Amino acid sequence: MLLGCIGDDFTGSSDLANMLARSGMKTIQYCGVPNGPADPSVEAGVVALKSRTIPVADAVRQSLEALDWLLEQGAGQIYFKYCSTFDSTPEGNIGPVIDALMERLGAEQTVVCPAFPATGRTVYQGHLFVNDRLLNESGMEHHPLTPMRDADIRRWLAPQTDGAVGHVSAQVVREGAAAISDALDRAAAEGKTRIVVDTVSDEDLYRIGTAVRGMKLVTGGSGLGLGLAANFREAGLLGKNREGWQGSSGRAAILSGSCSGQTRRQIAEYSKLHPTLRVEPEAVLSGTMTPQAAVEWIGAQDAGAAPLVYSSADPEVVRAAQAAFGREEVASALEGFFAATAVQLVAGGYERLVVAGGETSGAVVEALDCSALEVGPQIAPGVPGLKVAGRPVWVALKSGNFGDDAFFMKALDVLKGEAA
Ligand SMILES: Nc1ncnc2c1ncn2[C@@H]1O[C@H](COP(=O)(O)OP(=O)(O)O)[C@@H](O)[C@H]1O
Numbered sequence: 341m342l343l344g345c346i347g348d349d350f351t352g353s354s355d356l357a358n359m360l361a362r363s364g365m366k367t368i369q370y371c372g373v374p375n376g377p378a379d380p381s382v383e384a385g386v387v388a389l390k391s392r393t394i395p396v397a398d399a400v401r402q403s404l405e406a407l408d409w410l411l412e413q414g415a416g417q418i419y420f421k422y423c424s425t426f427d428s429t430p431e432g433n434i435g436p437v438i439d440a441l442m443e444r445l446g447a448e449q450t451v452v453c454p455a456f457p458a459t460g461r462t463v464y465q466g467h468l469f470v471n472d473r474l475l476n477e478s479g480m481e482h483h484p485l486t487p488m489r490d491a492d493i494r495r496w497l498a499p500q501t502d503g504a505v506g507h508v509s510a511q512v513v514r515e516g517a518a519a520i521s522d523a524l525d526r527a528a529a530e531g532k533t534r535i536v537v538d539t540v541s542d543e544d545l546y547r548i549g550t551a552v553r554g555m556k557l558v559t560g561g562s563g564l565g566l567g568l569a570a571n572f573r574e575a576g577l578l579g580k581n582r583e584g585w586q587g588s589s590g591r592a593a594i595l596s597g598s599c600s601g602q603t604r605r606q607i608a609e610y611s612k613l614h615p616t617l618r619v620e621p622e623a624v625l626s627g628t629m630t631p632q633a634a635v636e637w638i639g640a641q642d643a644g645a646a647p648l649v650y651s652s653a654d655p656e657v658v659r660a661a662q663a664a665f666g667r668e669e670v671a672s673a674l675e676g677f678f679a680a681t682a683v684q685l686v687a688g689g690y691e692r693l694v695v696a697g698g699e700t701s702g703a704v705v706e707a708l709d710c711s712a713l714e715v716g717p718q719i720a721p722g723v724p725g726l727k728v729a730g731r732p733v734w735v736a737l738k739s740g741n742f743g744d745d746a747f748f749m750k751a752l753d754v755l756k757g758e759a760a
Pocket residue numbers: 483484485597598599600603621651652653657658659661662670671672674675696697698699700701738739740741
């Protein structure tokens with residue numbers, strides 16, 4: 341294993357796995373920390389955790405367990421993957437996990453590089469943009485669990501970390517890898533160890549990648565995977581033979597707990613022509629809507645249809661449910677509902693599942709008890725088709741913000757083995 345990655349959620353991990361696989365690395369996504377060794381042919385191992393919104397101490401412990409396993413597999417560089425919208429709160433978990441990984445690795449400095457230009461996430465003057473909007477005006481300020489109310493990544497990270505936060509500007513990044521390395525050295529001399537690096541294009545990601553070639557720990561969104569994979573390719577370290585990936589035309593269903601604007605547009609589009617069932621948090625909490633009832637509804641739809649069950653709702657509706665029942669209570673009830681629904685579907689022979697939402701996907705994949713996911717073709721930037729290793733189950737794990745309006749249709753096709 342050349343590159344060992346720790347993803348703080350399952351959609352994000354599949355985003356990174358997609359980036360690395362498309363960049364030529366033999367990549368596997370592990371669901372949690374594996375019990376045994378990795379296949380020796382794996383060049384990039386991505387350990388997916390559901391650690392983005394759990395208590396800080398648990399996130400740190402799980403991340404360190406993943407680190408130890410990746411080091412045992414021989415990984416020479418470690419990549420901590422978080423969201424391209426830097427999903428976190430002033431308490432964590434990005435900062436505390438970075439601190440713990442740096443300490444365990446004896447790393448003196450790391451970069452903080454959430455940008456993913458292919459999906460419109462760029463960092464300029466330390467501020468994160470989603471397309472042409474500042475992060476805190478992009479809709480992410482309404483996120484149910486990690487509302488992002490400040491686009492200045494330096495200011496958002498500072499209270500989360502014990503280390504001093506620095507910055508490398510876009511102007512320096514444009515000058516190239518040598519200028520970036522010099523700027524990192526200057527920051528280190530000033531005692532700055534967590535360095536937010538401006539990134540506005542894929543070219544920037546390649547330049548940053550070159551500059552961090554020897555860094556023990558790098559952190560960011562999936563974008564920087566481009567630059568890191570290029571390092572291994574240029575060093576002649578990547579193998580050539582890639583196994584094929586095959587889809588399935590088996591029965592399919594879609595589950596969505598993502599409340600992002602993009603997911604809600606995708607649901608609106610899909611529901612024009614396909615069966616959809618909206619579930620209310622109240623109904624799930626009171627037990628009037630159960631996984632069994634959802635599975636029965638799915639089974640009652642036309643054979644060949646891929647029914648969609650969703651709890652996704654507008655920000656005001658989400659706020660009202662959280663005020664009535666508690667943020668964590670609602671989230672965990674809905675995640676449990678989707679997880680149990682997925683388990684029953686797979687037990688009933690469903691082979692294709694499209695899941696929208698990072699936390700929702702984590703709950704589903706953990707409940708399905710998958711050890712690893714094989715990476716297939718890209719459905720949309722940041723979202724690959726995946727196959728559960730050793731079982732006839734194909735999944736797509738969609739980040740709330742990714743994919744165009746027709747995403748669900750495309751995902752079902754790619755999981756079938758058809759081009760997107
Ligand atoms: N109607 C709702 N009201 C309140 N919370 C909800 C509702 N629907 C989903 N949620 C919760 O909101 C969270 C959405 O997060 P996630 O699944 O990560 O989506 P995204 O990828 O858009 O961030 C989940 O914990 C989910 O259970």
